[in-house]
Amino acid sequence: MNASTQSPAGTSILTNYVTVLKNFADFDGRARRSEYWYFFLVNVLVSISFNVIGMALGGATFIGLLSMLFTLAVLIPSIAVAVRRMHDVGKSGWYALIPVYNLVLACTEGTAGGNEYGANPKK
Secondary structure (H helix, E strand, C coil): CCCCCCCCCCCCCHHHHHHHCCCCCCCCCCCCCCHHHHHHHHHHHHHHHHHHHHHHHCCEEEEEEEEHHHHHCCHHHHHHHHHHHHHHCCCCHHHCCCCHHHHHHHHHCCCCEEEECCCCCCC
């Protein structure tokens, strides 16, 4: 995958990913759909890569350990960006715990203008 691929907002996938990692403990504010979904995409691709490499090496324990460490490293940023995504659609971050409804909210366009969680991140 080309990390310089541009998102609709004009920022790269890698820039969106790094932005989420920089705001790893920020549960306030709002996150755009692109920020959330690009972070999700990169995490899935990295996890698949670890699994493919692990299977190619015959279930290498070291690769499994790296995969586990990666998963633990992105756990808090994943929760934080999910909460900010819920805020963008005007819902509490607790809605991220509702299995199907959180997917609907994550795909929904954010509230136009400001809401109780902050200013519109598109501006």
